[in-house]
Amino acid sequence: MNENLFASFIAPTILGLPAAVLIILFPPLLIPTSKYLINNRLITTQQWLIKLISKQMMTMHNTKGRTWSLMLVSLIIFIATTNLLGLLPHSFTPTTQLSMNLAMAIPLWAGAVIMGFRSKIKNALAHFLPQGTPTPLIPMLVIIETISLLIQPMALAVRLTANITAGHLLMHLIGSTTLAMSTINLPSTLIIFTILILLTILEIAVALIQAYVFTLLVSLYLHDNT
Amino acid sequence: MASVVGIFSHSSVSVPVKDKKLLEVKLGELPSWILMRDFSPSGIFGAFQRGYYRYYNKYINVKKGSISGITMVLACYVLFSYSFSYKHLKHERLRKYH
Numbered sequence: 001m002n003e004n005l006f007a008s009f010i011a012p013t014i015l016g017l018p019a020a021v022l023i024i025l026f027p028p029l030l031i032p033t034s035k036y037l038i039n040n041r042l043i044t045t046q047q048w049l050i051k052l053i054s055k056q057m058m059t060m061h062n063t064k065g066r067t068w069s070l071m072l073v074s075l076i077i078f079i080a081t082t083n084l085l086g087l088l089p090h091s092f093t094p095t096t097q098l099s100m101n102l103a104m105a106i107p108l109w110a111g112a113v114i115m116g117f118r119s120k121i122k123n124a125l126a127h128f129l130p131q132g133t134p135t136p137l138i139p140m141l142v143i144i145e146t147i148s149l150l151i152q153p154m155a156l157a158v159r160l161t162a163n164i165t166a167g168h169l170l171m172h173l174i175g176s177t178t179l180a181m182s183t184i185n186l187p188s189t190l191i192i193f194t195i196l197i198l199l200t201i202l203e204i205a206v207a208l209i210q211a212y213v214f215t216l217l218v219s220l221y222l223h224d225n226t
Numbered sequence: 227m228a229s230v231v232g233i234f235s236h237s238s239v240s241v242p243v244k245d246k247k248l249l250e251v252k253l254g255e256l257p258s259w260i261l262m263r264d265f266s267p268s269g270i271f272g273a274f275q276r277g278y279y280r281y282y283n284k285y286i287n288v289k290k291g292s293i294s295g296i297t298m299v300l301a302c303y304v305l306f307s308y309s310f311s312y313k314h315l316k317h318e319r320l321r322k323y324h
Binding site: 008010019023026029030032040041042085088089090091092 | 278282286287288289290291295296299300303304307308310311314315
């Protein structure tokens, strides 16, 4: 059981080739495009959703920040679909791999910060010192703010990885508990099964929320720097 | 399985059929028919594209598409992932001796 607990997080391979690439490329098949104004039901719901998301997300940015809207909306759609597909039985979730989340977080954060430093140097540097600090505290506070800036991409990646991985692990554990207890003690099985159902509902929420949080934070870093 | 050249997304984009369809090929001709198929990368990509649009136009791109259009795809995805993780799962069977 110890080896099997983490077996679902191993990246699948076909004869040594990464099949994880195929699995990452699967969500776009579920999101068709269309050149017509009136479409079938699937495309209509998806377009309505994307409109809602882009309106919610991009109203707080100025013109320069809105050039990132394609990136941010596709980011949230990708993370949400990948997380939700990972809730299906036996499927592999790419966002459980830290490597992939780092690959998403570091370029986006670095892009926002470098953009800020290139255009408005004074404003970007001013973030290192909050207003109204007493003078003796300044050196220490600058160090702390620098560290908190540099840790942002790590925090983004690790937050997403840890949340999704922890949720999947919990579901595995409680599911196997239900199976094991079914032969021993029936009423407790029902209780644990109820916990499993609640956990699944939570996981669906977590999948969506994590996508939202990731994208929101990136857009926040963008807002600071435009 | 008509062999068409070019993008095939709906029936008004029609091009002449290059070969016989699979169900019309006689059994003795099957090896030569397989060898005549286009196995280049663009040929394989064209085959996937035709398959995708066949499914899309039949189940999703209709006036009152139901949820079964997507559910069938997700069920196939589950089976596909199951075949990948079978190697780990076969140790978890309820047997006395593994």
